[in-house]
Amino acid sequence: MFASSSLSRRSVLALLGGLSTLGVSRAETSATTSKAIRVGIMSGEDEDIWRIVTANAAQNGLMVKVTTFSDYNAPDEALAEHELDANAFQHGPFLQGQSAAHGFHITPVGNTYFSPIGLYSQRWKTVGELPQNATIGVPNDPSNEGRALKLLQSLNVLKVSDSAGLLPTALDITDNPRNITIRELDAGVVGRALPDLDAAIVNTDWARKSGIDIEKQRIGREEIKNNPYVCFIAVNEEDARAAWVATLVNAFHQPNVRKAIIDIYRGANVPAWS
Incomplete structure (x- = not known):
């Protein structure tokens, strides 16, 4: 961890x-x-x-x-x-x-x-650059997948149903204007898969272990407030x-x-x- x-x-x-x-x-x-x-x-x-x-x-x-x-x-x-x-x-x-x-x-x-978890990319410098039909990797365990989708919502990439609480899945996405594909991967794998994805949400410890440059490749991050x-x-x-x-x-x-x-x-x- x-x-x-x-x-x-x-x-x-x-x-x-x-x-x-x-x-x-x-x-x-x-x-x-x-x-x-x-x-x-x-x-x-x-x-x-x-x-x-x-x-x-x-x-x-x-x-x-x-x-x-x-x-x-x-x-x-x-x-x-x-x-x-x-x-x-x-x-x-x-x-x-x-x-x-x-x-x-x-x-x-x-x-x-x-x-904090972060959104990382080797292809794009900002969240705004994420293209139509982009593929974003997320951890596949319920707690971290929900957290990842909530981060994407806070970054205005997509929206999830309020009724899903803190544990939304890709099935709870209610608004997806860029037609983002969510690829669910093991938490220890998603960081290493970054070269094959438009972006990935990775726990910081796994990002370091995967060789991700935390500062240069991070295009979004959770805030601690609330x-x-x-x-x-x-x-x-x-x-x-x-x-x-x-x-x-x-x-x-x-x-x-x-x-x-x-x-x-x-x-x-x-x-x-x-």
Whole structure:
């Protein structure tokens, strides 16, 4: 899911070294706990982020134990089964789908970062240049395909039915003045197929892995404002008001974590808290 770059050991240590100057409040001593809070994340670059978050939390008396996953379905299941106290890997539409399918009672408690998707082209320099009968590739999983079509709608390429909510498919296109053909491809394939397409919507991490020049070949991008795809820390609903939750979120919402997100992801992900 993430770009294949991470902080050097020196960089991580430098960020951790800034802990002595953190403005982390110690007023709520009830937030401390004798056991470690168990947080599930995806393996990869997020591990570097959470090393810093863990150190921040320890400064305020909260011990955090991180568990990594490679299967995106597993962290919510583990949270619902109370094998975890929190997880941090998903956005709203993904959680909505998981909750509807499995009856989870999981709720967001604090934003982490935003991973914008982009519209890329090797043939055209702007969205306005996309010709009649162009072919645009999109990821074929429900969450990302819906997101891709919503991006095309925001760029005035086509329109989809409001009744489709956040999960429209090509069948929900209601207005297509350029007669665009939507080609549904696996999320890991759509970026590599760009030479054979007029354009493609690709998650930024897959765009980098596919060798796409993010800045030069991107002709459209999601905006973060009012975007439902912002990622967050989530807990079981029954724990939402627990004192440790605010401490955990505060440990993430720190300047050294903001800097780490910018450095590690090189623009693929951006901090999503003010």
